[in-house]
Amino acid sequence: MTTSSPLAAAPEGVGVLTFGSPATPATLIDGAALAAAERAAVAADAASFLFRHGRRPGLATVLAGEDAASRVYVASKHRACEEAGVESFRHELSADASRAEVLGLIDDLNADPAVDGILCQLPVPRHLDGADIAARVAPGKDVDGLSPASAGALALGLPGLRPCTPLGVMRLLESTGRRLRGLNATVVGASDLVGKPVGQLLLQAGATVTQCHIDTRDVAGACRTADVLIVAAGVPGLVRGDWIKPGAIVIDVGINRLASGLVGDVAFHEATEVAGWITPVPGGVGPMTIAMLLQNTLQAAWGLT
């Protein structure tokens, strides 16, 4: 591990940029390249699994309703499975599918030996409850890491499958080579899907974590203390350049579809002038989420949960 990091190793005030000092543009963290490497590793692992077990590892997706973005996400997950040598089983239910119908399908998939991982694409239609459906997935097949059993295991630091986007965030942080122990980390967003599990993973990595949400009074102030800033609020351009501590690592989880295209939750051009490292949108966290889903599927297939 390098010790030349201004974040991890420099004595106070030495080599660390202060506010208002000229900054060099941030290093871009290339999530697409990192994800491609992770997927290649999964493909090799899937080939070993096939050799050992005489079948490919299997991922089942459950999509209820007609949400256009969800269809695109599910299609890209199936494409990624195919490329990595993972069998994928696609289950589509109508928008008015009953709770009993969805839970019945999950029970069948829980019992199916060809299915190692089960992913229920969120959001579900209004009359259904995503948390209720996630709770039905067997912990050993919970590749989304959203069941109460998986969330509890994460909170207690016990073995288990972790949610894919937070895992991807941690892998992106790791790629900077910076040691997280002792750093100040701020997470903007506290959802069960992203914000909370990211906060817990950072805590377990030894960071001092501040978790912001919609009722936080001074989000900008909390961001300015962050050596590591994770933004998952779903608000385009929420985090401005002058919210960022010079030299910080900034991971932008947000995906917002505007008329101008996809943008994140961080004002990217301002942020690159101040941050030390930053992820782009698209091409940052998004590709890592799918790579981590494949990795979780392999972990479930080998029974390493």
Ligand code: NAD
């Ligand atoms: P969510 O709506 O469930 O949660 C948003 C969180 O942000 C909440 O805790 C809310 O309190 C907080 N928040 C909202 N506005 C805020 C504000 N102004 N200041 C401080 N906190 C605020 O969303 P989510 O599912 O956690 O997703 C967040 C973003 O990440 C969305 O843009 C989503 O599309 C994106 N996302 C990306 C990936 C990926 O693979 N890149 C995966 C999941 C989610």
